[in-house]
Amino acid sequence: MAAPDRTGEDSAEPEPGQKARLDDDFTQLYKAHLRDVYSYAYYRVGNHHDAEDLTEQTFLQAYRHFERAQRESRGRPLRPWLIRIAHNLAANYYRDRSRRPQTPIDDAGALSTLHTTESLVEDRDDLARILAGVQELPDDRREALIMRFALGMDNREIARALGRTDGATKVLIHRAIRQLEEVVAAKQGPTE
Amino acid sequence: MSAPDFETRLRQALTPVDPPGDLEERLEMTLGEIVELAADELEAWELTAFKDPRNWVRMARPAAAVVIGTGAAVGLVVLRTQRKRHRRRAQARGALDLVDRTLRDFGREALRVFDDVR
Numbered sequence: 044m045a046a047p048d049r050t051g052e053d054s055a056e057p058e059p060g061q062k063a064r065l066d067d068d069f070t071q072l073y074k075a076h077l078r079d080v081y082s083y084a085y086y087r088v089g090n091h092h093d094a095e096d097l098t099e100q101t102f103l104q105a106y107r108h109f110e111r112a113q114r115e116s117r118g119r120p121l122r123p124w125l126i127r128i129a130h131n132l133a134a135n136y137y138r139d140r141s142r143r144p145q146t147p148i149d150d151a152g153a154l155s156t157l158h159t160t161e162s163l164v165e166d167r168d169d170l171a172r173i174l175a176g177v178q179e180l181p182d183d184r185r186e187a188l189i190m191r192f193a194l195g196m197d198n199r200e201i202a203r204a205l206g207r208t209d210g211a212t213k214v215l216i217h218r219a220i221r222q223l224e225e226v227v228a229a230k231q232g233p234t235e
Numbered sequence: 236m237s238a239p240d241f242e243t244r245l246r247q248a249l250t251p252v253d254p255p256g257d258l259e260e261r262l263e264m265t266l267g268e269i270v271e272l273a274a275d276e277l278e279a280w281e282l283t284a285f286k287d288p289r290n291w292v293r294m295a296r297p298a299a300a301v302v303i304g305t306g307a308a309v310g311l312v313v314l315r316t317q318r319k320r321h322r323r324r325a326q327a328r329g330a331l332d333l334v335d336r337t338l339r340d341f342g343r344e345a346l347r348v349f350d351d352v353r
Binding site for chain 1: 241242244245246247248249250251252253254255258259261262263265266269
């Protein structure tokens with residue numbers, strides 16, 4: 044694969060050797076983070092078809108601005124940048140099509156692979172309630188939880204992806220967990 | 236459920252989702268195609284731009300700058316060489332010597348102008 048196409052803001056044309064290095068770096072980036080971006084997209088849009096589309100768009104967007112991002116990151120991880128691109132694209136996705144996930148996510152990895160025996164039906168229901176609860180949270184809280192628990196991002200990475208301070212992110216995650224606990228408890232309430 | 240238990244359950248619920256096997260390959264192919272298209276586009280654009288008379292002026296600017304700059308430098312050398320013509324005539328021991336002195340002055344002035352430009 045050749046080096047990223049530079050846009051007007053990245054006016055300096057890199058040398059052939061530099062292009063090859065950029066090319067290799069980008070290949071490593073998407074190999075390392077394809078699963079992260081896909082997981083994020085999946086939990087945001089709720090189905091595999093749109094998640095694939097969103098993942099592809101995210102990497103195409105990243106590809107266009109990779110040289111600049113790499114230059115400005117000064118060695119910091121680029122995962123928050125990638126997730127931020129996915130976050131913005133997902134926001135456009137909902138705005139353009141005026142939609143949100145219509146049905147709760149019911150075929151995520153954990154539910155379809157780990158909980159298939161009868162003895163684990165209760166566990167499966169429990170996890171389904173949690174997933175349904177996540178979908179009911181406000182957007183910023185839901186995203187913070189996806190980043191923390193599905194992608195394993197730390198507070199600093201989440202803060203960079205969401206464009207918030209570390210402190211605000213810590214509070215956001217804490218409140219998201221508390222709210223989710225209440226939502227899940229309310230769902231369990233009538234039967235237990 | 237205690238807070239750590241709840242977070243454990245949350246982690247289990249939000250387990251990472253593997254992308255379809257062909258997504259990586261498809262993505263790599265798409266990116267490769269984009270680069271090829273961009274290269275073709277650039278090549279076509281350059282050719283079209285070259286054929287368009289409206290771009291000739293813009294393209295001719297560097298050449299015109301070189302021609303004008305060279306002309307100005309030569310003019311300056313000639314002017315400076317001309318200034319010393321009376322002294323050369325006074326010192327020359329014949330027509331050939333005068334030509335020789337003129338050429339040497341011209342060379343010296345050319346070197347001076349070249350140094351100034353540099």
